[in-house]
Amino acid sequence: MEYPIVIEQDPEAGGYVVLCPTLKRCVSQGETEEEALENMKDAIKTYLESIEKFKRLKKPRTVEVSV
Numbered sequence: 799m800e801y802p803i804v805i806e807q808d809p810e811a812g813g814y815v816v817l818c819p820t821l822k823r824c825v826s827q828g829e830t831e832e833e834a835l836e837n838m839k840d841a842i843k844t845y846l847e848s849i850e851k852f853k854r855l856k857k858p859r860t861v862e863v864s865v
Contacts, residue, residue: 825841
């Protein structure tokens with residue numbers, strides 16, 4: 799699957815910060831842009847695995863919202 803990301807250079811600390819706007823609080827970083835992107839792939843995988851684990855342990859409910 800593909801997920802939208804935002805990658806920005808961190809002028810204060812150096813390196814790059816990456817976030818995935820569609821996955822709440824899914825953020826990563828790296829010294830280079832390439833490292834930051836690889837770290838983000840791992841962060842997204844971990845995020846999705848934790849969601850699946852949560853679904854198995856809890857019985858989440860959903861709500862429909864009309865816009």
